[in-house]
Amino acid sequence: MDILYWTQQRFFLPGEKVHLYLIDPEASTLLKEIAELMMLAGHESNLSHAYGEIRNSTLMQCLCLFGVQIDLNSYNPRASPSESGFNMLLDLDGQKMEIWIQALRVIIGTVLPEERQACTQIFGSDSKVEEDCFARATTRFIQQLFAFGSLIANVKDEQYEKVPLLVQMLEEFLKLKPSIEALRYGDAKDAISQEADMLLEKLREEAVRLLLKFSEAQINHESYDNETIVLNGSVLSFPQYTMGVIKLLAGYSDTLNIILPVEVGGVGTVTTSPWKSYVLTLLTRLQLNIEEKSKSYKDECLRNVFLMNNAMYVLEKARSPDLKILLGDNWVTKQLVQVEQHATAYLRASWTEPLFQLKDKGISYTERSLILTKKFKNFNSIFGEISRVQTTWKVPNPQLRQHLRLVILQQVIPAYRAFVGRFG
Structure with missing residues (x-):
């Protein structure tokens, strides 16, 4: 044979x-x-x-x-x-x-x-x-x-x-x-x-x-308990890992809707598919993990940068075709609002004090010279400290980084020029 x-x-x-x-x-x-x-x-x-x-x-x-x-x-x-x-x-x-x-x-x-x-x-x-x-x-x-x-x-x-x-x-x-x-x-x-x-x-x-x-694992904080926070406020590895797994699974949504039990998610309406419910639950728990981890930052400004960066990262990955269709425009909009809220909180915490030094309300004529000199000195000192500390921080998303730069320029430069123009 x-x-x-x-x-x-x-x-x-x-x-x-x-x-x-x-x-x-x-x-x-x-x-x-x-x-x-x-x-x-x-x-x-x-x-x-x-x-x-x-x-x-x-x-x-x-x-x-x-x-x-x-x-x-x-x-x-x-x-x-x-x-x-x-x-x-x-x-x-x-x-x-x-x-x-x-x-x-x-x-x-x-x-x-x-x-x-x-x-x-x-x-x-x-x-x-x-x-x-x-x-x-x-x-x-x-x-x-x-x-x-x-x-x-x-x-x-x-x-x-x-x-x-x-x-x-x-x-x-x-x-x-x-x-x-x-x-x-x-x-x-x-x-x-x-x-x-x-x-x-x-x-x-x-x-x-x-x-x-x-x-x-998201509930039990197993995803990040051993992870040390980074000093520059950048995105940690556990959101990257979680979003990576979700993105890979998104291409198998039909099969996942078959094998996942209907009650597995716990988030969404009765008509929500098992896979969508699972993803929404996972993203909710991921957000809670990120917020819990942000408490490790003592600096309020850096904490808001960290929250902003991680929320932006999740939003960026969720904009892939499969996930965007699954999550819908409402979820994307809510996530974008969250990013903007963290950005606003960062700007307020960082720049309220130096901008306050550029106000001249309530200054009497007799004290004007001494107080103005002190205000210039305070502003320069605070601005120098912000520059020294925050130049080590990171905003990985280029669009978000450019947006923050423009907002800071629009707030600080005109106020400083106006103050110098009046009292320089």
Whole structure:
């Protein structure tokens, strides 16, 4: 049966070529003649067994090339990774998850249909033999692909950036599951369908678990307890991390609306979708976290700069197409008002005192020279201190930074010029 190993087909992955040996179309004719002779001689069982073993071994090469392989003899799909003896795979990372997704696409979209077609061409004269050969060749092959996906879902960690990949795995599998079932019949179809449903449920459970844990972490301040505030009032890492995860998940809103429980959010109206409710809740808790962290700043001016910067960062990321449509104009407007309120509070806290020195109301003529000299001196001292301290602060958003500069110039320069013009 060495003829079953003939020819090469190429499958492409990002950055490399994957080669898989399939049956040469020219060899199919010869194999068909051999198969028909064996069936006429009553050797259907031996034929199915030989074909299934050889083709399964060949197909397994595809999983080896992808790096998607485990020992099915010791694998228990219902056990945890440690109980199943897969401690070496507990460090599953995003790259392995992406590899599994790519393997799923190639195997379901190309490899299995090719194998199905080969079985039809070779054993088409007997549908029972055809189905038996295809089932023997592909069942363990598919089970190993499912087992690796199940192993990924079983790995319990708190790496929230894993959620988008889990959802992508779930989405791809939901999309391809009908294709898997369409290629199989009878008991073989039922068995694979049951395993597919089990994998889908594991992926869903793990994705929802991490989503809920991610939301709870915002309440428990786990997202920033170990983070030290920066002295320049810039954006901290936990808002960046949170918005990064939300932005990645936004592309899977349809799937998330299916897997998230309706009551998961707790924010919004009855008609709010589970995904929108979840995001609104997450953003509300994120804002509370930012406000809590701002209390670490003793300087009121710097505290308002910090609040302004972080609110602006959230607004900027929420303006991406998917999130803007989801959150709506009202939410964006409210967030913009919040940014403006923090900016106004900063300007008031920073510039009220120096501008007060440029007022001349209530100055008597006899005290005028002494008081004016003192006012100039006070203004210069306060202005110098503001310049010394605030030049180390940061406003990362260029539009917001330019807006603040213009407002300061419009308030301070005209007032100073007018004061100097009257008393200089």
